Amino acid sequence: MEKERQLLVVFPHPDDEAFGVSGTIASHVKNGTPVTYACLTLGEMGRNMGNPPFCNRESLPKIRKQELQDAANAIGIQDLRMLGYRDKTVEFEDPEKLIQHMGAIIEEVKPSLIISFYPGYSVHPDHDATGAAVVEAVKRMPKQERPKLNLVAFAKNCIDELGEPDIVHNISAVMPQKIAALKAHKSQTQLMVANVEEKLKQKDPDMLAWLENERFWSYEIEN
Amino acid sequence: MEPAKIESVQKELDRLAKQDVFIHLETTNGAYATHNDESFFSSGAYIRNAKIQYEHGKITGPNPFRVGLKMDIGWVYAEGITHYEVDEKGRLLLAGHDFQGKLAVALEIGTTPFE
Numbered sequence: 125m126e127k128e129r130q131l132l133v134v135f136p137h138p139d140d141e142a143f144g145v146s147g148t149i150a151s152h153v154k155n156g157t158p159v160t161y162a163c164l165t166l167g168e169m170g171r172n173m174g175n176p177p178f179c180n181r182e183s184l185p186k187i188r189k190q191e192l193q194d195a196a197n198a199i200g201i202q203d204l205r206m207l208g209y210r211d212k213t214v215e216f217e218d219p220e221k222l223i224q225h226m227g228a229i230i231e232e233v234k235p236s237l238i239i240s241f242y243p244g245y246s247v248h249p250d251h252d253a254t255g256a257a258v259v260e261a262v263k264r265m266p267k268q269e270r271p272k273l274n275l276v277a278f279a280k281n282c283i284d285e286l287g288e289p290d291i292v293h294n295i296s297a298v299m300p301q302k303i304a305a306l307k308a309h310k311s312q313t314q315l316m317v318a319n320v321e322e323k324l325k326q327k328d329p330d331m332l333a334w335l336e337n338e339r340f341w342s343y344e345i346e347n
Numbered sequence: 348m349e350p351a352k353i354e355s356v357q358k359e360l361d362r363l364a365k366q367d368v369f370i371h372l373e374t375t376n377g378a379y380a381t382h383n384d385e386s387f388f389s390s391g392a393y394i395r396n397a398k399i400q401y402e403h404g405k406i407t408g409p410n411p412f413r414v415g416l417k418m419d420i421g422w423v424y425a426e427g428i429t430h431y432e433v434d435e436k437g438r439l440l441l442a443g444h445d446f447q448g449k450l451a452v453a454l455e456i457g458t459t460p461f462e
Contacts, residue, residue: 169393171377175448177348180432180440181371181455182462212378212393248378280382315447 125293128157132235132271133201134226134258136164136214136250138192139309144276145239146199146305147295148338153200154298160203160233163192164254169211172312179311187311195308199301205229215253219260222253227261235271238262242341245277245286263345274340282341289339296336348430348442351412356431359439360404360414363456371395371455372423396460399423411443414454425454 131152135141141149141161153159166185173179179187189206196204207225209217230238241255255275262270274291295302306313306320323331373393381389401416401423416423427443434440438457445451455461 169373169375171375171449171451173348173444173448173450175444177430177442177444177448177450180348180430180434180442181373181450181453182434182438182440247382250378280385 125151125155127155128152129236130234131157131159132230132233132238133159133161134164134229134238134240134254135161136209136241136248136254137167137170137211138163138165138188138195139167139312140241140251141199142195142302142305142309142313144278145338145340146195147298147302147336148239148293148340149201150199150298150301150305151293151295158203159201160205160229160235161196161201162205162207162229164207164209164214165211165250166192166206167211167312170312172314174311174314184311188309191309191311195305198304198308199298203233212250214250217253219253219257222257223260223264226257227264230258230261230265230271237272237274239274239276239340242275242277242282242286242343245279245282247279259343259345267347270345273343273345275343276339277341286341289341291340291342293338293340294336295338299335302335348432348440348444351406351410351428351431351441353406353408353412356406356412356414356428356439356441359431359433360406360416360456363439363458364401364403366458367398367400368456368458369396369398369460370423370457371453371461372397372425373453374425375451377449414441416456423454425452427452428454 167188168185240258241251243252243256375391380387401418404416406412406414412428413426428441430442432440441454443452
């Protein structure tokens with residue numbers, strides 16, 4: 125993995141970072157790269173609250189805020205920013221306001237690499253809206269100042285339309301950090317993590333491949 | 348949250364009647380329903396901090412329960428309610444959790460706005 129000067133991660137929900145990119149983030153931290161993670165919402169409208177439920181619609185954001193902090197600690201993120209948007213409403217914000225907000229963070233942090241969602245291929249409307257704002261903010265920068273964009277996609281049609289991801293990081297060296305990040309999002313991953321750990325113990329090849337390989341599409345901006 | 352009980356919830360609905368209250372009403376099947384099953388038609392709605400007054404409210408069952416609030420010129424309705432809680436601000440939180448424990452419906456009533 126190439127050493128980066130500064131990494132900026134932008135996702136809308138606590139736990140978006142855990143599944144697909146926490147190993148990559150932990151690897152950059154290990155390389156000595158400073159990481160800023162801007163998380164737009166607190167996942168206020170999540171449906172998972174434990175079974176039986178240990179929280180409710182109103183206490184969920186407080187719990188997820190702590191989980192986000194715990195996950196950030198687990199993978200070594202020192203600059204965690206919660207941007208104060210509300211779950212499920214990102215696509216309804218004034219797009220210009222969102223683009224400018226992303227632009228201001230990029231200008232301040234001056235990343236050499238940004239990790240976010242691939243607009244149009246990321247299933248959740250908040251994911252697509254976040255990715256679109258980040259891409260547009262980068263497009264507006266002078267060409268020589270633009271950071272690289274490594275984007276995450278998981279829509280059913282992403283391979284057909286985007287091709288295979290051109291970047292695959294094997295993150296087995298930081299697997300404990302990744303599992304810790306997944307576990308930190310307890311309200312969301314409680315049931316899943318038990319299943320993951322069981323399969324890991326059995327060395328299930330599909331599960332290992334899914335966890336070990338983090339996949340990105342690099343996004344090229346013309347002109 | 349505790350499993351909903353008709354008597355306890357009814358008492359709270361009575362307590363909050365005939366005054367200005369704020370409600371959060373929501374149904375959801377999750378943002379990934381169609382991604383996980385293409386034959387599933389994803390739908391949902393929520394309203395947060397609608398200010399209303401209801402003349403009377405009622406919870407009826409069997410479990411999962413239904414709740415209706417009768418207003419001067421309309422109704423508020425939720426079905427699938429399984430759990431309830433009165434939080435530290437005295438707000439009545441009603442929720443329906445599906446067979447996997449995931450939230451499917453919520454109806455919350457408070458005398459102050461939700462954050």
